Structures are given as C-alpha cells and as structure tokens.
Amino acid sequence: MPSDDTPPVLLAEGLTKRYGRRAALTDCDLTVPRGRVVGLVGPNGAGKSTLLQLACGLIAPTSGTLRVLGAPPAADAAHLARVGFVAQDTPVYPTFTVAEHLRMGARLNPGWDQRLAERRIAQVGLHPGQRAGGLSGGQRAQLALTVAAAKRPELLILDEPAAALDPLARDGFLASLMEFVAELDASAVLSSHLLGDVARVCDHLIVLAGSRVRLTGAVADLLAAHRRVLAPRGGLARLPAGVELVGVRPDGRYDRAVVRADRPLAEPSWTVEPVDLKELVLAYLTRAAGAPAGGVPTPAREALR
Amino acid sequence: MIWMSWRQFRAQAVVGAAALAVLAGYLLWLGFDVRDAHAGYLAQCRPQGDCAEALARFARDYENTLLYLAALLALLPAVVGMFWGAPLIARELESGTHRLVWNQSVTRRRWLLVKLLVVGLGAVLVAGAASLLLTWAAAPVDAVAGNRFSTVVFGARDVAPVAAAGFALVLGTVIGLLTRRTLPAMALTGLAVVLLQFAVPNLVRPHLMPPVRADRAMTEQAINEARGLGSITNSATVRGLGVPGAWVTDVSELRTRDGRTLDRRAFDDCFSARDDPAAPATGQYGAAARCLGALDLHVELAYQPNHRYWPFQLLESGLYLLAAGVLTLFGLWRIRRRVT
Numbered sequence: 338m339p340s341d342d343t344p345p346v347l348l349a350e351g352l353t354k355r356y357g358r359r360a361a362l363t364d365c366d367l368t369v370p371r372g373r374v375v376g377l378v379g380p381n382g383a384g385k386s387t388l389l390q391l392a393c394g395l396i397a398p399t400s401g402t403l404r405v406l407g408a409p410p411a412a413d414a415a416h417l418a419r420v421g422f423v424a425q426d427t428p429v430y431p432t433f434t435v436a437e438h439l440r441m442g443a444r445l446n447p448g449w450d451q452r453l454a455e456r457r458i459a460q461v462g463l464h465p466g467q468r469a470g471g472l473s474g475g476q477r478a479q480l481a482l483t484v485a486a487a488k489r490p491e492l493l494i495l496d497e498p499a500a501a502l503d504p505l506a507r508d509g510f511l512a513s514l515m516e517f518v519a520e521l522d523a524s525a526v527l528s529s530h531l532l533g534d535v536a537r538v539c540d541h542l543i544v545l546a547g548s549r550v551r552l553t554g555a556v557a558d559l560l561a562a563h564r565r566v567l568a569p570r571g572g573l574a575r576l577p578a579g580v581e582l583v584g585v586r587p588d589g590r591y592d593r594a595v596v597r598a599d600r601p602l603a604e605p606s607w608t609v610e611p612v613d614l615k616e617l618v619l620a621y622l623t624r625a626a627g628a629p630a631g632g633v634p635t636p637a638r639e640a641l642r
Numbered sequence: 643m644i645w646m647s648w649r650q651f652r653a654q655a656v657v658g659a660a661a662l663a664v665l666a667g668y669l670l671w672l673g674f675d676v677r678d679a680h681a682g683y684l685a686q687c688r689p690q691g692d693c694a695e696a697l698a699r700f701a702r703d704y705e706n707t708l709l710y711l712a713a714l715l716a717l718l719p720a721v722v723g724m725f726w727g728a729p730l731i732a733r734e735l736e737s738g739t740h741r742l743v744w745n746q747s748v749t750r751r752r753w754l755l756v757k758l759l760v761v762g763l764g765a766v767l768v769a770g771a772a773s774l775l776l777t778w779a780a781a782p783v784d785a786v787a788g789n790r791f792s793t794v795v796f797g798a799r800d801v802a803p804v805a806a807a808g809f810a811l812v813l814g815t816v817i818g819l820l821t822r823r824t825l826p827a828m829a830l831t832g833l834a835v836v837l838l839q840f841a842v843p844n845l846v847r848p849h850l851m852p853p854v855r856a857d858r859a860m861t862e863q864a865i866n867e868a869r870g871l872g873s874i875t876n877s878a879t880v881r882g883l884g885v886p887g888a889w890v891t892d893v894s895e896l897r898t899r900d901g902r903t904l905d906r907r908a909f910d911d912c913f914s915a916r917d918d919p920a921a922p923a924t925g926q927y928g929a930a931a932r933c934l935g936a937l938d939l940h941v942e943l944a945y946q947p948n949h950r951y952w953p954f955q956l957l958e959s960g961l962y963l964l965a966a967g968v969l970t971l972f973g974l975w976r977i978r979r980r981v982t
C-alpha cells in the first residue's frame with residue numbers, strides 16, 4: 338500500500354444511509370488508497386448504488402462520515418471537478434448531439450480536455466452530429482464515460498455502467514475505462530454484479546451485502562490470504578488456529594471450502610489450492626445471505642453471473 | 643452554464659417566441675385600429691361641439707376585446723409557470739439527467755440560479771413585450787374609460803404582469819423541485835397561479851395602501867345610478883357604485899341615519915312598494931328606489947384614487963418579486979440539501 342501523505346480516495350467511518358426504516362447502508366468503514374481500480378460487488382439491493390451516490394454527493398448520509406479525496410463529497414465546484422461520475426443507466430440528454438455533450442463538458446468543466454474527448458469519440462465510432470437519443474446502449478455508455486473522463490478527474494465513479502450492455506459492448510466499455518484510467522492516472526470505483534468484469538479490471542475489492550461491507554482490500558492481498566480447501570467429508574469440523582472458514586459446500590466425496598488463513602496450511606488430508614476471485618466473493622456473499630453451509634442460495638447465484 | 647441553460651431552453655423559447663409574434667402582430671393591428679376609430683369618432687363629433695357621447699361609444703366598442711386580452715395576459719403567468727418553470731428541474735429529475743449535469747464542475751446552486759436567470763429573462767421579455775403592446779394598443783380607450791385602475795385591467799397593463807410572470811416561473815420551478823415529476827408539477831403550478839390571479843386582485847391589491855373612505859347618501863337618484871340592488875344572499879346592499887377617478891374596492895351595506903345596517907325586512911318591503919300613479923318613479927329601480935331613498939340611507943365607500951395607479955403597479959410588482967426571491971432562496975436551500 339502506498340504510504341504517502343495524500344488522503345485516501347474514499348474514507349468512510351460509520352457511514353449509514355437509511356430510507357425511512359430501510360437501511361441501505363449500515364455502519365460502513367472503508368479506506369481505499371489512491372491509484373486503485375476498485376470493484377464494488379454485491380447482489381442487487383446490497384447498497385452499491387447508495388454508496389456510490391453518497392460518494393459523488395447526490396445523496397447525503399444519515400449518519401457517519403465520508404470523505405472523498407480528503408473532502409466531503411461535492412463540497413464545491415473545485416471538488417466536483419476532481420470526481421467524474423457515470424450514473425446507472427448512463428443518462429444523457431436525448432435531444433443533444435454527441436458534439437453538444439462535449440460542448441456541455443467544455444462549458445461546465447474548467448479542466449476539460451477537448452482533444453481527449455474528441456479522440457475517444459472517434460475511436461469508439463461515435464459521430465459528433467448524432468443525437469444522443471438515437472444511440473445504442475453501448476454507445477450511450479461510451480459517451481457518458483467520455484464526458485465523465487474528459488474533465489480529467491482524479492477519481493472516476495461508475496455505477497453499474499456495463500450492466501445493461503451486451504458482451505461485446507461491455508468488453509469495449511471496460512477497455513475504454515482502463516485506457517482512461519491509465520491516461521488520466523486516475524483512481525476508479527465501479528460497482529458491478531458481473532464478477533467477470535470485476536476480476537478483469539479491478540485490483541481492489543469491496544464486497545457489500547445486506548447493506549454492510551463484508552470484505553475489502555487489495556485483490557492480491559485477498560487472494561493471498563484465502564485458500565480453496567478440498568477435505569474429506571467432515572474434515573473441516575475442527576480447524577487449526579488462525580484459520581477461518583468462510584464457506585463450505587459438499588463436492589462429491591469431499592467438502593469444498595474457502596478459508597482465510599494467515600499462515601501456510603499443512604494439514605495432510607487437505608488439498609490446498611489458490612482461490613479465484615469469483616469463488617472468494619461468492620463464499621462471502623453466501624455467508625452474508627445466511628445460507629446453510631450446504632450451498633449457494635439461488636438468488637445470490639443469479640445475481641452474480 | 644449560460645450556454646447549457648440556453649441550449650435546454652431553446653425549443654421552449656422558440657415556441658414562446660412564435661406565440662408572442664402572433665400576439666404582437668394582433669396587438670399592433672389592434673393599436674392602429676383603435677387609433678383610427680378614435681380619430682373617426684372625434685372627426686364626427688367635433689363639429690357638433692360635444693364629444694362625450696361619441697367617446698363613450700368608442701370605449702364601449704373596444705370594452706369586450708380589451709377584457710378578453712386582459713384575461714389572456716392574466717393567463718400568461720400560468721402558462722410560463724407550467725411550461726417553462728415546472729419542467730425546469732422536474733424533467734431532469736424524472737429522466738435522471740440530474741445525475742449527469744450535477745456531476746460537472748458546477749455546484750447545484752449555481753446551476754439552478756443560472757437556469758432561473760436565463761429562463762427568467764425569457765419570461766420577462768415575453769411578458770414585457772405582451773404587456774407593453776397591450777398597454778400601448780389600449781391607451782386611447784383607457785384614457786376615455788378611465789378604468790385602467792380596476793380589478794381586471796390593472797393586472798394587464800405596464801409592469802404588474804411582468805412581475806407576475808417572473809414569480810410564476812420561480813413558483814413552477816420550486817413546485818417541480820418538490821414533486822420531482824413534470825406533469826403533477828405542471829398541474830399544480832397552473833392551479834396555484836390561476837388561484838393567485840383571482841386572489842391577488844380581489845384580496846391583496848385593495849389593501850396595498852389604506853383606502854380612502856367616504857360616506858355617500860343614498861338618495862333615490864344615487865340608488866338609480868347603482869348597477870345592482872341586493873345580493874345572492876339577499877343582503878341590503880347596492881352594487882357597482884362608482885367614484886369618479888378612483889377604483890372602488892368596497893361598499894358597505896346600506897345603513898340608516900344612526901349608522902345601523904338597514905333591516906332586511908325594510909329592504910324587502912321597498913321592493914313591493916307600489917308606485918304613485920300621480921308621479922310615477924322614473925329611475926331604473928322605479929318605486930323601490932323612491933322607497934329606499936325616502937329612508938335617508940347611506941353607505942360607506944372605500945376606494946383607491948387613480949393617482950395611486952403607479953404606486954400600486956410598483957407595490958404589486960415588488961410583492962411578486964419579493965415572493966419570487968424568497969422562493970428562489972428556498973429552492974437553492976432545498977436543492978443543496980436533498981433531492982434524489
């Protein structure tokens with residue numbers, strides 16, 4: 338982790354958001370350092386959108402604090418300039434042309450990079466004279482991403498940007514996102530329920546379920562700290578010290594488990610393998626859903642394709 | 643932000659400009675028509691040396707047209723509030739584009755303020771042009787009729803309609819901010835502005851300055867000059883009493899010499915009074931007027947003299963602008979706190 342003096346991209350303490358009696362986000366503590374591409378994953382209704390809308394200041398927390406790049410979200414115009422946001426369903430103005438969207442960006446953002454914007458628009462095959470109302474979902478997402486990125490923010494926040502796109506459009510969108518992040522030297526936070534996308538682009542992970550943070554950290558650290566274990570049936574009933582069982586399900590004559598271990602595992606009857614990101618996240622989500630140790634409940638499986 | 647506001651307002655502005663062009667064309671034609679007629683009547687009556695009757699006819703010729711136009715101008719603020727004000731924020735919230743535009747490097751307050759100023763300028767231009775042209779077109783008739791300081795006409799002359807349109811715009815915007823849906827915001831705004839257009843002239847305007855009060859003896863002749871006797875509640879009142887050079891805002895019930903309200907039975911009795919065949923009553927209320935006139939009755943009139951016309955124009959405009967300012971502050975506070 339970088340240990341410079343710059344404040345973290347996101348710093349949440351006891352962050353809570355309630356809509357009436359329903360808790361959308363409960364008592365979240367988070368620290369996300371700079372320079373990361375953060376994947377925010379969880380089933381629908383887990384609080385992903387709430388967290389991202391809090392982060393860009395569209396809504397205000399019920400209690401707790403959230404600091405984005407060292408300041409309250411959307412504190413002033415200067416702070417707004419440092420954060421780019423692509424909202425869910427990537428809203429654009431249907432009567433505006435593509436060029437007018439860029440003009441809007443140029444008029445409303447002091448740090449606007451028109452050359453970058455025009456280059457990107459051309460690269461993804463958008464015509465400046467096209468009306469945004471006639472764009473496909475993928476084109477609209479590319480336009481919204483360009484508008485958010487060409488103001489050269491330090492942090493890009495994307496709320497389920499690729500959820501509604503077909504695989505090809507999604508692929509192009511994620512490629513664009515990574516190019517922007519590299520070119521701007523920016524951090525990014527994107528929410529998704531598509532674990533494949535997260536595994537592909539993210540190097541930092543936040544798992545949200547039932548309005549709470551279940552797991553957070555650098556992907557490399559998380560993968561290093563967890564193992565997949567195949568053990569004979571019942572062989573996981575007693576665990577060595579320093580080993581925490583995250584999830585387990587039967588797999589033929591074996592129990593297949595994800596464990597968190599802070600030391601190498603040397604149990605002779607176990608087969609120990611590295612865990613992949615998808616399995617890791619599913620194990621935490623299953624545990625959060627309060628499912629019996631026997632398996633992943635259907636909703637969680639469906640939510641995480 | 644100005645470009646952005648204009649770009650979003652453009653289509654509505656074009657519709658407004660087109661409607662204004664039609665209205666302006668008609669008002670220009672009307673203005674010249676009024677002046678021709680005025681000159682025509684004067685040319686006819688001058689050789690005879692008495693123009694009072696001819697000018698009264700001239701004013702009557704245009705009375706209805708000008709009342710319709712005053713009603714149209716009274717509707718203008720409602721239209722501005724509904725079609726320009728209500729969608730200003732509500733449409734962004736409804737279509738989700740606020741999530742795009744509020745994350746540009748412009749604070750929401752500035753965004754709202756600039757949008758209000760740009761669209762507000764449009765509202766002032768349209769209402770100002772319509773009011774100016776109508777005031778000009780009607781000037782010869784107003785001069786003869788002497789009634790521009792009256793309930794309906796006052797709100798369709800000079801600056802009052804402009805301030806009302808500006809207020810309606812802000813009201814529509816704030817209602818849209820609260821309802822967050824365009825159609826309900828439009829309906830509520832239309833209703834609220836129309837109600838205000840009734841309430842302000844009848845309930846607020848008469849009290850902008852303390853009225854002058856005068857006592858008037860209701861002789862048979864005075865009663866016959868009234869526009870009506872009694873009311874739907876059958877109270878002892880006379881309606882439509884005028885004071886030359888003033889806007890009468892209130893007329894008390896008929897009172898007896900000792901200041902008490904006339905007994906309703908005495909009032910009714912006079913309506914069944916029989917005429918004296920020797921000297922029949924000639925006024926429009928006949929024997930009833932003679933009977934009431936004999937009771938030595940009087941009323942108290944409250945009125946605003948015509949020289950208060952401009953103070954009233956400025957006072958009413960000031961009130962609308964003050965209300966618009968308060969609503970704007972509320973909108974700026976509200977949009978910062980919580981909207982989505």
